[in-house]
Amino acid sequence: xxxxxxxxxxxxxxxxxxxxxxxxYENTAFDYFPWYQQFPGKGPALLIxxxxxxxxxxxxxxxxxxxxxxxxxxxxxxxxxxxxxxxxFCAARPLNNQGGKLIFGQGTELSVKx
Amino acid sequence: NAGVMQNPRHxxxxxxxxxxxxxxxxxxxxxxxxxxxxxxxxxxFMVYLQKENIIDESGMPKERFSAEFPKEGPxxxxxxxxxxxxxxxxxxxxxxxxxxxxxxYTFGSGTRLTVV
Numbered sequence: 048x049x050x051x052x053x054x055x056x057x058x059x060x061x062x063x064x065x066x067x068x069x070x071x072y073e074n075t076a077f078d079y080f081p082w083y084q085q086f087p088g089k090g091p092a093l094l095i096x097x098x099x100x101x102x103x104x105x106x107x108x109x110x111x112x113x114x115x116x117x118x119x120x121x122x123x124x125x126x127x128x129x130x131x132x133x134x135x136f137c138a139a140r141p142l143n144n145q146g147g148k149l150i151f152g153q154g155t156e157l158s159v160k161x
Numbered sequence: 162n163a164g165v166m167q168n169p170r171h172x173x174x175x176x177x178x179x180x181x182x183x184x185x186x187x188x189x190x191x192x193x194x195x196x197x198x199x200x201x202x203x204x205x206f207m208v209y210l211q212k213e214n215i216i217d218e219s220g221m222p223k224e225r226f227s228a229e230f231p232k233e234g235p236x237x238x239x240x241x242x243x244x245x246x247x248x249x250x251x252x253x254x255x256x257x258x259x260x261x262x263x264x265x266y267t268f269g270s271g272t273r274l275t276v277v
Contacts, residue, residue, distance in 0.1 A: 090252050090254075090268030090269050090270045090271050091204070091268050093265035093267075136204065146192065146194075146209040146217055147192065147194060147258075148206045148209055148219075148220075149266070151196075151205070153202060154203050
């Protein structure tokens with residue numbers, strides 16, 4: 048069964064610090080790796096995404112690092128702010144599936160302290 | 162441009178009743194996905210639909226659950242004879258395409274189903 052494992056389950060960071068969330072997958076047949084941000088009571092929102100032919104992608108304070116050989120990818124949030132406090136999910140799209148089905152990690156609850 | 166609209170936001174059902182969850186995709190989006198989120202867990206894929214077609218239902222429980230996306234109107238996720246284990250947040254997402262180049266889902270705010 049295709050799986051995406053995410054860690055840590057929860058994370059506390061001081062304002063201005065770097066938040067790092069890691070994901071690993073167990074099946075090589077993925078072709079797209081998005082990260083979603085979810086605030087309480089809301090649906091997940093796409094934050095940033097990467098394809099496996101790229102090792103790093105940066106958008107503002109958010110960076111994805113991708114290590115294809117290790118089957119790992121991570122989200123770095125630079126200069127973390129209290130407004131970044133949310134639950135973050137990594138995901139992976141199976142290759143050759145019939146549509147846009149995504150496999151999600153278990154989520155990381157980030158709390159940024161002022 | 163309204164986002165993905167889900168209703169109701171909260172739904173309480175007694176065991177054995179039916180639950181009907183509605184999802185209106187974003188304008189111009191013809192691909193709809195349903196996910197379930199259990200407490201303290203990530204989202205689990207349930208079904209992918211296009212207008213009048215079920216494309217992938219590999220995540221749907223084999224009994225009591227069904228989904229449709231008619232030519233007119235919203236997509237419906239239907240749960241018959243609900244049990245306490247069905248209590249979860251159900252999210253709908255839509256996209257303009259189903260495959261191919263980079264795209265992202267747009268999720269709705271979800272329907273929180275509570276079975277009492």
